[in-house]
Amino acid sequence: MIQKLKDTFRPDSSYRSFFATILTFALAYGLYKGILDNYLAEVAGMSAFDKGVSEFFREMPGLLLIFVLAILYKYSAERIYQIGALIMAAGLVMQSLVPPTKLLVITAIFIYSLGEHIQLGMRNTITLEYAKEGKSGIALGQQNAVYQIGMVAGYLVVIALFYFKGNNPALFKPVFMASAIIVLLGFLSSLRIKGDSKPDPSKRRFYFAKKYNKYYMLELFYGARKQIFFTFGPYVLVLFYGATAMHISILFAVSSVCSYFASPVVGRIIDRFGYKIVMISDTLILVIVCFFYGFAHHIFPMHVAFIVCCANYVLDSIISLASMASNVYVQDLADSADELRATISTGVSVNHFITVLVALFGGWIWKTLGIETLFILSAVLGLCNSAYAATIKVPKKEG
Numbered sequence: 001m002i003q004k005l006k007d008t009f010r011p012d013s014s015y016r017s018f019f020a021t022i023l024t025f026a027l028a029y030g031l032y033k034g035i036l037d038n039y040l041a042e043v044a045g046m047s048a049f050d051k052g053v054s055e056f057f058r059e060m061p062g063l064l065l066i067f068v069l070a071i072l073y074k075y076s077a078e079r080i081y082q083i084g085a086l087i088m089a090a091g092l093v094m095q096s097l098v099p100p101t102k103l104l105v106i107t108a109i110f111i112y113s114l115g116e117h118i119q120l121g122m123r124n125t126i127t128l129e130y131a132k133e134g135k136s137g138i139a140l141g142q143q144n145a146v147y148q149i150g151m152v153a154g155y156l157v158v159i160a161l162f163y164f165k166g167n168n169p170a171l172f173k174p175v176f177m178a179s180a181i182i183v184l185l186g187f188l189s190s191l192r193i194k195g196d197s198k199p200d201p202s203k204r205r206f207y208f209a210k211k212y213n214k215y216y217m218l219e220l221f222y223g224a225r226k227q228i229f230f231t232f233g234p235y236v237l238v239l240f241y242g243a244t245a246m247h248i249s250i251l252f253a254v255s256s257v258c259s260y261f262a263s264p265v266v267g268r269i270i271d272r273f274g275y276k277i278v279m280i281s282d283t284l285i286l287v288i289v290c291f292f293y294g295f296a297h298h299i300f301p302m303h304v305a306f307i308v309c310c311a312n313y314v315l316d317s318i319i320s321l322a323s324m325a326s327n328v329y330v331q332d333l334a335d336s337a338d339e340l341r342a343t344i345s346t347g348v349s350v351n352h353f354i355t356v357l358v359a360l361f362g363g364w365i366w367k368t369l370g371i372e373t374l375f376i377l378s379a380v381l382g383l384c385n386s387a388y389a390a391t392i393k394v395p396k397k398e399g
Helices: 002-008 015-043 048-071 077-097 102-130 136-165 169-190 210-240 245-273 275-281 283-299 302-333 337-369 371-389
Strands: none
Touching: 002 015, 002 136, 015 048, 015 077, 015 102, 015 136, 015 169, 015 210, 015 245, 048 102, 048 210, 048 337, 077 102, 077 169, 102 136, 102 302, 102 337, 136 169, 136 245, 136 302, 210 245, 210 283, 210 302, 210 337, 210 371, 245 275, 245 302, 275 283, 275 302, 275 371, 283 302, 283 371, 302 337, 337 371
């Protein structure tokens, strides 16, 4: 992997230190994500509708990101990346200490998510800026692959912990605290990053331009379709099929391993065939995934349906990697590194404009119309995403 990174990234960049922090933050996220859904269901007593409400607030920082980054516009992408880590740690510490009341739990989720979303935009931005020319797709793929390694490590810890200790709710809070400590260690490691992504003080951290209209629309479609699976996919397994924290962590680990191997492949496909083809071609698989996730329990016995849903969750994680193509699309249109940074950050907020609505109403749809309707909606949104991607006119320099 180290040799592959050397071939992809500029030797004068701090890509080694940067990737070390990615690995650390991913480990912490694996611990956090591996237990969160079960903690909300088993300890905080959240229903499907409550889960939608919690996701509304978890996604709200993404919508507010353009304003948060506007305040931080004087700082480099590397420094903002570090600030995000401190906010993440604060949210994890709070989650490990507060009583499991819905209000306090959701507040802690919001704080952690704010730091996570701040890091998300900067992580992609720094990756693209450190990459060699013509290596954007594979650079994003390698970044995602390293992140998957860290998450798998976190999931494996959760699996081992709950395997040997049993499904004990008392384990949740210590895991949150351990995750917080790891994030703080990642923050200390990030201080070694000596980047050159100095912003233009005259420019803001968000950017709207007519040439990016298609990108913004694609982010809306993708955000809505993604949110359904991210929010309700695991919760269906917990509430509908009775999955434990160990089961969910095994699923996440398998998903991350598959994504680890698939990420560089998808990156190379983007570089080889172009972002437009990748944006369009993932729809067929998505429709199949959504159909089985919503209707498996009508077709198979419950224990078989559970396995089918798990397999389709993994497939969805793999095809979601196609979202890297939109970042390469933006880079193709951008006139400067600062414009690239600002546009990607704006895209994150545009993406979350729709995800907060889907999160809020997704639980209501599940409660009143059933999970079948919820995942049919996801398939329709995916089809809309691909249909709109087909209207993109690839610049001549793309080939």
